[in-house]
Amino acid sequence: MSDASLQASTAAGRDYAGQSLDERRAQRRQALIDAGEVIFGDQGFRAATVKAICRQAGLTERYFYESFSNSEALFAAVYKTLVAAIEQDMRSALAAAPTDADAMADAALRVYFSYMARPRVARIVLIEIFGISPSIDRTYRAATLKFAEL
Numbered sequence: 839m840s841d842a843s844l845q846a847s848t849a850a851g852r853d854y855a856g857q858s859l860d861e862r863r864a865q866r867r868q869a870l871i872d873a874g875e876v877i878f879g880d881q882g883f884r885a886a887t888v889k890a891i892c893r894q895a896g897l898t899e900r901y902f903y904e905s906f907s908n909s910e911a912l913f914a915a916v917y918k919t920l921v922a923a924i925e926q927d928m929r930s931a932l933a934a935a936p937t938d939a940d941a942m943a944d945a946a947l948r949v950y951f952s953y954m955a956r957p958r959v960a961r962i963v964l965i966e967i968f969g970i971s972p973s974i975d976r977t978y979r980a981a982t983l984k985f986a987e988l
Contacts, residue, residue, distance in 0.1 A: 863904065863905070866895075866897055866901045866904065866905060867905040867915075869895040869896065869897060870891060870892075870895050870897065870901070870902060870905055870906065870912060871912070871915050871916055871919055872895070873891045873892070873894035873895035874886075874891055874912045874913065874915070874916040875916050875919075875920070875958055875959075875962065876894050876958065877890050877891050877894055878913060878916060878958075878961075878962050878966055879957065879958020879959065879961050879962050880958065882961070882965075882966055883909070883913055883966045883970055886909060887909075888902050888909060891909075891912065910970060910971055910973070910974065913962075913966070913970065913974065914973070914974060914977050916962060917962060917963070917967060917974075917977060917978075917981070918977065918981075920953070920959055920962060920963055921963070921981045921984075923953075924949065924950065924953050924963075925984065925985065925988070927949045927952075927953075928945075928946050928949045928950070928985075928988055929988070931945040931946060931948065931949045932945055932946060932988065946988065
């Protein structure tokens with residue numbers, strides 16, 4: 839590696855505002871996921887644009903493509919993030935519930951309906967997930983099987 843390329847790679851990985859390059863990338867990725875929830879939840883997957891998502895996130899398209907290959911990849915990340923949050927909250931509710939079947943069902947359903955009361959979440963998880971691609975269909979089926987195991 840030449841001295842010039844070593845300096846360039848060191849400069850690119852330098853801390854900025856006390857954060858490493860990886861920390862900044864993770865923050866940008868999360869900002870895009872949060873923006874994706876808003877845009878996909880308000881407009882739907884097919885009407886959403888990378889430009890609108892980036893505008894919502896306060897980032898340029900360069901940073902979008904740093905984290906995601908396309909809108910479908912972002913949609914998958916948004917869906918997986920929402921499903922993981924629902925699953926975590928359900929597991930917590932089930933762990934705290936009495937062990938009889940009615941109480942456990944009640945605890946799980948309360949969590950489920952609390953998320954579905956959020957219009958953006960409901961639209962993404964119940965409507966937009968369908969018919970995007972075979973890959974997204976597999977993501978949906980995997981999440982459904984995971985919930986069935988709870």
